[in-house]
Amino acid sequence: MVKLNAREQGDLVRLLTKIYNEIKEIELEHGIIAGEGDFRPRIDYFHDAVRAFTSKNPQDSERGGRLSVELLSYDVSCLRHIVGTPTALIKSAAKALSPHTHPIQRDSKLPVPVAPRRPERHAREKLSELYTHYAILFSALLKAPSDNNYQSRIEDLNAAYEELAEFAQKAEAAEKKGTIESLETSLVLIDDPELRRKIQQIIARKQTPKAKKLETIRQETRQAQERIDREIAVIESAHLAYGMAQLGIYEDGKDVVKQLAQRGMNLVGKFVEASLAQTRHDLGR
Numbered sequence: 001m002v003k004l005n006a007r008e009q010g011d012l013v014r015l016l017t018k019i020y021n022e023i024k025e026i027e028l029e030h031g032i033i034a035g036e037g038d039f040r041p042r043i044d045y046f047h048d049a050v051r052a053f054t055s056k057n058p059q060d061s062e063r064g065g066r067l068s069v070e071l072l073s074y075d076v077s078c079l080r081h082i083v084g085t086p087t088a089l090i091k092s093a094a095k096a097l098s099p100h101t102h103p104i105q106r107d108s109k110l111p112v113p114v115a116p117r118r119p120e121r122h123a124r125e126k127l128s129e130l131y132t133h134y135a136i137l138f139s140a141l142l143k144a145p146s147d148n149n150y151q152s153r154i155e156d157l158n159a160a161y162e163e164l165a166e167f168a169q170k171a172e173a174a175e176k177k178g179t180i181e182s183l184e185t186s187l188v189l190i191d192d193p194e195l196r197r198k199i200q201q202i203i204a205r206k207q208t209p210k211a212k213k214l215e216t217i218r219q220e221t222r223q224a225q226e227r228i229d230r231e232i233a234v235i236e237s238a239h240l241a242y243g244m245a246q247l248g249i250y251e252d253g254k255d256v257v258k259q260l261a262q263r264g265m266n267l268v269g270k271f272v273e274a275s276l277a278q279t280r281h282d283l284g285r
Contacts (some may be wrong), residue, residue, distance in 0.1 A: 023134065082098065086131065164221055
């Protein structure tokens, strides 16, 4: 995949920001907001991811962070939908997947939200065109962060699963020996502090028979592994959805890359094409 240097990356972000400003102007005029307590123009919800990308805050790449694969997958899916339906609402899914842990406060500089005024046909067509450009560049720029988040979290979860499996073997060996005290030293295998604390409490119960303690520990371990399996499934599904949405965005607006080349932005076009080639490769595995 073509990698952009800092200057080229900055040029791409500036182009995205230019399109963002054009969309924002139209959405402000027609009262199209992000929703669910966020009274900013709808495009600001998506551009939060670009801001997170440029700020390089490690927390944004953690589980639930703005650059998590789940949220980015939601972004590109929504962007594709908006291209076809420029006045579409996103609030219901945005609420479920909000990257924030607190209500978004209305900027006092923004006008008090009013009932949306349905844009005329010309404005809807302009929004669709702008969102097409924005979606193509957005999905290409943020593919690498999405892939990195997916890969690192899957690796961490697989490692945690294997460590739990090893701990389960230790518990089985302890049961055969009729002892539970040896498990204390094996707790270092458990990465989850809450699960580690819970098992410590089980081991410390003085009135509970050892057999009962070991059975409870096995149940807790199995449940933890099942939670990991579910989380892996969610992450893999989001990663697949990102790729499918990105390809759909490109197919819906494939002439845009040609337009970029005609306007002298060959590097951007090559970067988008390379990103799509990587996505096709990933989906073809």
